[in-house]
């Protein structure tokens with residue numbers, strides 16, 4: 001199995017991602033770190049513990065991290081994820097405690113251990129990148145223990161928090177810029193699973209009902225109820241599995257079409273702050289520099305996804321069938 005670490009702001013779709021990462025036999029979930037984003041960080045910690053308990057994975061360490069962006073004021077997304085950040089399902093309370101370490105310290109320890117063991121982890125941030133920025137700047141040696149970063153965030157085309165910017169990058173643009181810069185410096189490969197693919201893997205009402213019908217307050221029921229919450233809230237017939245798609249990309253990379261492209265995070269911009277500016281000009285080979293002489297970072301940008309496959313992979317894992 002692929003060793004993975006998730007950084008989350010649970011979050012309806014972070015919960016979907018956690019269920020997949022906790023249950024799929026192809027993944028070895030080493031730790032989960034929490035950051036303020038969709039909900040305040042204490043709610044995120046509670047939600048994350050609850051999801052892992054539901055998946056029978058209370059053994060996975062969970063740590064509390066940054067409660068606010070590096071510079072911006074926190075803005076949550078409870079209008080999207082519900083007052084408790086996780087669909088207002090009344091699922092709880094959590095019976096176990098978080099790890100006493102700060103998220104950055106847990107990440108440091110897990111990455112160093114992975115480096116020692118010669119089994120570097122795939123880091124999957126699904127939230128504002130505050131914890132990861134602090135980690136890479138404070139303990140750059142952890143790069144030895146990270147095989148790659150695949151993060152949910154950004155967009156080559158339109159945003160969601162604003163017309164320009166995607167929520168995770170918009171929430172902490174400085175952190176996103178730091179992570180891309182540090183990863184380039186440290187030689188860590190980065191894939192952006194952004195809004196261009198995020199909405200493609202969807203679960204319809206019938207499949208959500210099938211998951212709920214499994215019952216027993218287990219992972220399938222929880223996953224189904226989270227999707228049903230989204231169907232109701234947005235009056236939709238089908239809803240994205242969101243962040244869970246980035247975990248699918250670790251399991252089934254062939255379902256994702258990416259392109260190596262120059263990318264910058266907009267840190268100024270009156271109406272475009274937090275935008276990920278992806279340079280898709282076909283002459284960038286010559287022009288991928290700015291007048292100030294600083295080359296943009298190049299990362300793998302996800303442009304297309306086999307949404308049906310990813311949604312099926314997610315649902316089948318929860319239904320207990322899995323995709324081997």
Ligand code: BDR
Pocket residue numbers: 011012013014038077080126127152160166167168242243
């Ligand atoms: C991202 O922001 C949050 O609302 C979701 O959990 C996802 O990580 C989408 O923009």
Ligand code: CA
Pocket residue numbers: 008009010011013014038126127243
């Ligand atoms: Ca998220």
